[in-house]
Amino acid sequence: MTDAQKTAADTTLRAPGESPPDSRPAPVPLLEPREGIPPVTATPEAFAEVVAAFAAGRGPVAVDAERASGYRYGQRAYLVQLRREGAGSVLIDPVGVPDLSALGAAISDAEWVLHAATQDLPCLRDIGMVPDKLFDTELAGRLAGFARVGLGAMVENVLGYALEKGHSAVDWSTRPLPEPWLRYAALDVELLVDLRDALEAELTRQGKLEWARQEFAAIAAAPPPPPRKDPWRRTSGMHKVRRRRQMAVVRELWTLRDQVAQRRDVSPGKVLGDAAIIEAALGLPPNAHALAALPGFGHRMGRRQLEQWQAAVDRARALPDSELPQPGQPLNGPPPPRSWADKDPAAAARLTAARAAVTALAERLNLPQENLIAPDTVRRLCWEPPAGPTPEAVADVLAGHGARPWQIELTAPVLTEALVANGS
Secondary structure (H helix, E strand, O other): OOHHHHHHOOHHHOOOOOOOOOOOOOOEEOOOOOOOOOOEEOOHHHHHHHHHHHHOOEEEEEEEEEEOOOOOOOOOEEEEEEEEEOOEEEEEOOOOOOOOHHHHHHOOOOEEEEOOHHHHHHHHHHOOOOOOEEEEHHHHHHHHOOOOOOHHHHHHHHHOEEOOOOOOOOOOOOOOOOHHHHHHHHHHHHOHHHHHHHHHHHHHHHOOHHHHHHHHHHHHHOOOOOOOOOHHHHOOOHHHOOOHHHHHHHHHHHHHHHHHHHHHOOOHHHHOOHHHHHHHHHHOOOOHHHHHOOOOOOOOOOHHHHHHHHHHHHHHHHOOHHHOOOOOOOOOOOOOHHHHHHHOHHHHHHHHHHHHHHHHHHHHHOOOHHHHOOHHHHHHHHHOOOOOOOHHHHHHHHHHOOOOHHHHHHHHHHHHHHHHHOOO
């Protein structure tokens, strides 16, 4: 048993949602990995040794990935960290070794332990790492009722150790990576399996382990999300843009910015800020001189850059009305709830009752209501309820929207009651 496992056995350290008792000892700073900072694996030969070691290892595999969000284009992984009993910890450079599928295959029979798995799985998938089964320590913390579920908070509250917090938002595309960053990265997987074991015990104590297993299986089986339709509509400040011609300017500038960012491999925000795009859309500048006077297009921007942005504005200004974007996006599902009272007062009443029922049930179970049942699923059910709702009919609707069996078992009765009480 490791020191972390011994610490986790102290039940005073894992009382979900409660403040630490005065008698609780201060967290122990975790300063160095157990075997020291591992060398960065960046060659095919070194990678082959890692694959062999992890294939021969035992038990779950702790997995983490570091991206360069805010610095580089896209969400690719620039460092992958793993730890397994019998193999120790490794740091892999996906720039030097871009295909990790051999490692993924070598540990395919193991449970992968990740924190906030949905954040890392897309970039891991891109380099050939796809788990068959996983344990998400963040989601486990939510289901167990912990108020703070960041990795540092969980390690501190559950295991009694303090992780370094200083390098989470650095530019991980930097080469070579500084030693303090590598130490931070290695420590992120140092106690992940210990945390997993302690959380499994807590979920078992609360009778929630099967819920967690169903959630983890759903994450592992989920296909990659489809490309987002009209991503330019998510430009920050878009709510200020009312006219279709202005929306066309946002679309043209966003598209050009994305092309430039991809070509230069930098974050789009470093090419042109969202605020500048919105200012140009609202101002509809007739020429580069007028554009330069707008916030975000200041004196540090060269003439050539100004002209390329102005050309995008000009393209939007020249579009015929038939090619201008339509306000809003086509709805896939019910309208925004704020409009229900006018559109369908009965549906609004059903939604109010259903939300209250879900909130009350979630409080009794000590878990976030969005983990008990997806809010969008509740909205869809209330907007188009089954005729003469019964628990069985409601359960079918919930299952059709992707609810897991444990969620259906718990929520179908209270949601049925809410629908029946409000005239469905």
